[in-house]
Amino acid sequence: MMTKRIPLAVIVLCLVVCALMLAASGCARQSASAAGPAPTAYGSAIVESSGGKQIGAAGSALPQPLVVQVNDDQGNAVTGAAVTFSGPSGVSFDPPTGLTDSSGQLSASVSLGGMAGRYQLVASTMTKAQKRVEIKSEEIALDYQRRLGQLLDDKYCSRCHNPESTSERVSNFDNLEVKPHAFTEGDTLNKMSDADLLAIISHGGPALNKSPLMPPYGYTLSKTEMQALIAYIRMISDPPYQAPGMVYAQK
Amino acid sequence: MQSSNQPWSSLWKTLFGDPLRAFGIVSAILLVLLAIAPAKNHFSEWRHYQKGYLRMVRSRGEAVTLQRHFQPGIQQIWHPDIGVTDRCTSCHVGLKEASLTDVKFQPYRKHPVIPHTTEQYGCVMCHRGQGAATTVEEAHSSTLAWEQPILPARYIESGCGQCHRANLEGTPQLNQGRALLARYGCVQCHSIKLPDAGVMQATQDAPSLSHIADKTTREWIFAWLKDPQSYAASATMPNFKLKDDDIRDISAFLIANSNPVAGDTLPPISQKAADSTAGASLYGESFCASCHAVQNAAGNLVGGNVGPELTRIGNKTKPEWLRAWIHNPRVYDPGTQMPHYRFSDQQVATMEGFLLAKSDSDFLANVHLDPATPEQIAHGKSLVMEYGCSSCHEITGIKKPENFAPELTRIGSKSISQLIFLPGMSHTLPDYIAGKIRQPRAFSPGLKMPQYSFTLTQIDALTTALLAQNDRAQSMPPSLSVPAPQTSHYRPAGKAGQIMSDLACFSCHAINGRGGDMAPDLTWEGSSVQRKWLEDFFRNPGTLRPALIRRMPKFNLSNEEISTLSDYIMTVYQTPEFDRESLPESGYSATQVEEGKQLFYSKYGCQSCHIVDAKSDKGYIGPTLTGVGSRLTAAWVYHWLKNPQALRPGTVEPNRNMSDDEAKSLTAFLMAQKGSGTKEAKK
Numbered sequence: 001m002m003t004k005r006i007p008l009a010v011i012v013l014c015l016v017v018c019a020l021m022l023a024a025s026g027c028a029r030q031s032a033s034a035a036g037p038a039p040t041a042y043g044s045a046i047v048e049s050s051g052g053k054q055i056g057a058a059g060s061a062l063p064q065p066l067v068v069q070v071n072d073d074q075g076n077a078v079t080g081a082a083v084t085f086s087g088p089s090g091v092s093f094d095p096p097t098g099l100t101d102s103s104g105q106l107s108a109s110v111s112l113g114g115m116a117g118r119y120q121l122v123a124s125t126m127t128k129a130q131k132r133v134e135i136k137s138e139e140i141a142l143d144y145q146r147r148l149g150q151l152l153d154d155k156y157c158s159r160c161h162n163p164e165s166t167s168e169r170v171s172n173f174d175n176l177e178v179k180p181h182a183f184t185e186g187d188t189l190n191k192m193s194d195a196d197l198l199a200i201i202s203h204g205g206p207a208l209n210k211s212p213l214m215p216p217y218g219y220t221l222s223k224t225e226m227q228a229l230i231a232y233i234r235m236i237s238d239p240p241y242q243a244p245g246m247v248y249a250q251k
Numbered sequence: 252m253q254s255s256n257q258p259w260s261s262l263w264k265t266l267f268g269d270p271l272r273a274f275g276i277v278s279a280i281l282l283v284l285l286a287i288a289p290a291k292n293h294f295s296e297w298r299h300y301q302k303g304y305l306r307m308v309r310s311r312g313e314a315v316t317l318q319r320h321f322q323p324g325i326q327q328i329w330h331p332d333i334g335v336t337d338r339c340t341s342c343h344v345g346l347k348e349a350s351l352t353d354v355k356f357q358p359y360r361k362h363p364v365i366p367h368t369t370e371q372y373g374c375v376m377c378h379r380g381q382g383a384a385t386t387v388e389e390a391h392s393s394t395l396a397w398e399q400p401i402l403p404a405r406y407i408e409s410g411c412g413q414c415h416r417a418n419l420e421g422t423p424q425l426n427q428g429r430a431l432l433a434r435y436g437c438v439q440c441h442s443i444k445l446p447d448a449g450v451m452q453a454t455q456d457a458p459s460l461s462h463i464a465d466k467t468t469r470e471w472i473f474a475w476l477k478d479p480q481s482y483a484a485s486a487t488m489p490n491f492k493l494k495d496d497d498i499r500d501i502s503a504f505l506i507a508n509s510n511p512v513a514g515d516t517l518p519p520i521s522q523k524a525a526d527s528t529a530g531a532s533l534y535g536e537s538f539c540a541s542c543h544a545v546q547n548a549a550g551n552l553v554g555g556n557v558g559p560e561l562t563r564i565g566n567k568t569k570p571e572w573l574r575a576w577i578h579n580p581r582v583y584d585p586g587t588q589m590p591h592y593r594f595s596d597q598q599v600a601t602m603e604g605f606l607l608a609k610s611d612s613d614f615l616a617n618v619h620l621d622p623a624t625p626e627q628i629a630h631g632k633s634l635v636m637e638y639g640c641s642s643c644h645e646i647t648g649i650k651k652p653e654n655f656a657p658e659l660t661r662i663g664s665k666s667i668s669q670l671i672f673l674p675g676m677s678h679t680l681p682d683y684i685a686g687k688i689r690q691p692r693a694f695s696p697g698l699k700m701p702q703y704s705f706t707l708t709q710i711d712a713l714t715t716a717l718l719a720q721n722d723r724a725q726s727m728p729p730s731l732s733v734p735a736p737q738t739s740h741y742r743p744a745g746k747a748g749q750i751m752s753d754l755a756c757f758s759c760h761a762i763n764g765r766g767g768d769m770a771p772d773l774t775w776e777g778s779s780v781q782r783k784w785l786e787d788f789f790r791n792p793g794t795l796r797p798a799l800i801r802r803m804p805k806f807n808l809s810n811e812e813i814s815t816l817s818d819y820i821m822t823v824y825q826t827p828e829f830d831r832e833s834l835p836e837s838g839y840s841a842t843q844v845e846e847g848k849q850l851f852y853s854k855y856g857c858q859s860c861h862i863v864d865a866k867s868d869k870g871y872i873g874p875t876l877t878g879v880g881s882r883l884t885a886a887w888v889y890h891w892l893k894n895p896q897a898l899r900p901g902t903v904e905p906n907r908n909m910s911d912d913e914a915k916s917l918t919a920f921l922m923a924q925k926g927s928g929t930k931e932a933k934k
Contacts, residue, residue, distance in 0.1 A: 057405075057424070058363075058404055059403060059404025059405040059406075059407065060404075060405045060424070060708075060711060061405070061707050061708055061711060063708070094707075109707055111405065113404070114403070114404030114405075115355075115360065116363060117355075143363035143364070144363055144364065144365045144421060145363060145364035145365070147421065147423075148420065148421045151420060151421075151423075155903060156903060156905075159871075159872050159903075160859065160872070170871055172859070172860065172870065172871045172872050174869075175859075175869035175870055175871055176859055176869075211856070212853065212854060212855065212856040213856040213859040214856075215855070215856065215859075215905045215907065216905060216907060216908075217905045218908075219905065219906035219907070219908045220896060220905040220906045224366075227364075228364075231364070243352075243353070
């Protein structure tokens with residue numbers, strides 16, 4: 001008798017809890033949308049101005065804010081449109097919602113979640129017809145190993161492999177007879193196995209019959225460091241890298 | 252009463268009236284009671300997660316391996332010596348499974364690769380939480396019995412800081428936080444004791460205020476104290492949010508308290524710069540921007556942050572002081588990081604005119620101060636003492652206060668019950684620390700802690716560094732503690748040492764572990780370069796690396812000074828690894844040179860980073876090698892080729908592991924590159 005009553009009680013309790021949670025979440029959603037300022041204007045499109053495709057540390061704030069712009073039919077910036085940011089769990093925006101400024105833009109600082117990987121962020125606004133339009137931007141969060149890889153890339157690799165020059169550093173890319181692959185070139189690099197990348201990094205280009213302009217780093221970097229570098233290259237590649245599944249004997 | 256007892260007694264009679272029935276019922280109750288404990292165990296959370304793990308694993312390709320690795324039951328990592336009793340792996344089952352990196356949800360995802368394993372130090376060491384708990388709620392959240400909830404991932408580097416006192420390559424956030432604590436004067440008021448009995452030291456001393464009346468006006472002090480960032484956006488000085496009357500009195504006191512320094516002002520120099528562009532080009536040639544920043548038209552700061560920002564310097568300094576400072580800064584401040592440039596009178600006048608023009612006519616427009624009264628001065632002095640100004644600044648007659656602000660040695664373990672939170676704030680220690688740094692006065696208007704203008708990233712970094720200051724860090728066994736390297740107090744001796752401190756070489760170059768990292772380490776410079784090149788370089792410095800912005804300034808040294816410095820460098824700064832004269836600087840055979848050339852261009856592809864033939868080579872990363880045979884010693888080139896990291900740890904050039912013969916041929920080829928390489932690169 002007792003054992004029968006327990007599950008019944010549990011079910012009833014679960015139902016009550018579920019109902020309460022539903023009610024609470026409903027309330028929360030309502031209050032969240034109510035907390036945002038009321039829009040004074042409506043646009044018809046939303047675009048990303050800057051802050052997409054950033055690379056940050058897992059759980060931390062991205063270096064640059066995410067800036068989106070709301071435009072009307074003619075492509076003119078709209079001031080006072082309400083924009084709401086959202087993302088997967090763990091991502092936080094400051095502010096999470098707001099009105100576009102005089103240049104039609106809203107900027108939010110973004111903190112990514114604690115897990116490494118790609119995060120898809122969504123910024124949305126309502127049109128006059130109460131239709132939701134949104135823009136997606138992707139950011140990458142690095143864990144410890146990949147961040148170490150990023151530091152190594154910055155120190156040893158990016159001077160040649162990154163064609164972009166910064167004010168701090170002039171890129172050597174244009175000076176090379178054989179052009180190196182940028183690490184984001186997924187179309188090329190995703191086809192190479194980890195072992196191939198390790199061979200090129202440690203023994204230089206000639207190891208895979210490639211240019212001797214790529215020097216060997218096997219006597220300079222440790223294996224841990226080279227693995228960190230590969231993990232980082234895999235993480236930032238575009239299109240994203242899919243690790244080959246392990247092959248097991250079938251029955 | 253009796254009637255109400257009636258049904259109970261009849262129930263009692265039906266249940267226990269018969270001894271046999273009574274025995275049966277008591278047994279049944281006992282059985283049910285006995286079943287509670289196993290049932291609780293059976294329905295426990297960790298079993299639920301372990302079952303879930305096995306269910307998840309079943310559908311994967313590597314199911315058999317994962318099932319074989321799986322160990323049922325409560326798992327525990329136990330290290331009594333460091334206080335670790337972690338049962339986290341009971342639910343986080345797949346932490347070590349390399350194939351589970353693609354799992355998108357906890358608790359089954361693989362732990363990211365870090366330098367330590369979970370067996371070594373457990374989980375709580377870095378993540379906090381309650382290790383011995385076996386329910387999610389107790390392990391992750393703050394409970395009445397356990398105040399440390401799981402640490403948000405953004406502060407995770409604080410875990411590293413508990414043992415590692417030195418900067419780690421993999422923890423940029425922690426390094427930045429510690430650097431900020433030292434640079435922004437936090438540790439001047441809040442003492443932070445280190446486990447090895449030392450205290451955290453400030454890296455930048457704020458300027459002395461003992462002679463401030465020579466340097467600037469009371470009006471400027473007023474405007475500066477009102478809002479330091481309105482004068483210079485990059486100012487490290489925080490805003491004390493003082494009332495206007497209080498600022499008036501503090502400025503009155505500082506001026507009245509100032510005593511002059513002999514020779515720190517100069518009368519006007521009659522020669523004035525005729526050419527208006529001369530100032531800008533002298534500023535550029537002297538590489539002032541390596542240390543000082545100036546805001547450009549777009550509002551961006553351009554330049555370094557070693558010295559103060561100069562955007563509105565014309566509003567700040569008195570012309571007679573600025574003139575003397577440019578002439579020789581060591582008269583006013585013997586310990587300054589600014590070099591004594593040995594400018595000619597004409598150059599001093601040009602630079603003075605250029606700098607004084609950097610002013611903002613609105614900046615002091617609204618500051619009108621009446622002459623100070625003795626009461627105001629006295630009140631100013633009491634305010635200076637109240638706000639602890641002398642914690643950072645030297646002020647005549649006021650000693651540096653001790654224990655001025657709460658000690659932060661164990662702030663990372665502070666009990667939440669001892670903290671006062673703002674309404675709406677989440678009750679966690681990291682949020683409290685970050686909130687306090689962000690807006691200290693919000694916690695209580697009477698607090699003395701000033702308002703800093705830190706960015707979100709900087710606040711996160713500071714919070715991380717402070718969370719590393721906890722009980723665990725203080726009680727870590729010495730065998731696990733990795734102390735910071737000893738700070739070097741190296742000072743070169745004799746006459747050369749005097750010249751080197753006059754030129755402030757250590758502001759940019761490091762020697763024997765002391766000095767800046769803006770320019771190359773010179774510890775072994777004497778083994779590396781040829782004397783003639785060194786002397787020419789002092790006379791007319793150029794850059795060796797076309798892609799670098801910062802360059803060595805020209806100091807207008809006398810021949811005698813150059814010879815003293817060169818003597819010292821060539822004799823003292825030698826590596827013990829090899830003799831600088833062990834290989835000849837010329838006289839290599841043509842075949843050897845030709846072989847070296849082949850190796851340079853074909854086998855090793857050196858031209859991807861270096862330039863030997865200025866017409867065809869384009870490599871931008873390493874130093875230009877056009878005149879390397881007249882610059883470096885053959886022994887240095889040879890040993891560098893054999894193992895660059897051995898001569899300069901952390902250098903970018905990879906070790907090619909070349910044979911002795913190859914290194915010799917390449918040395919022969921490089922030593923054949925005679926001529927003054929620096930001139931060509933100077934453009």
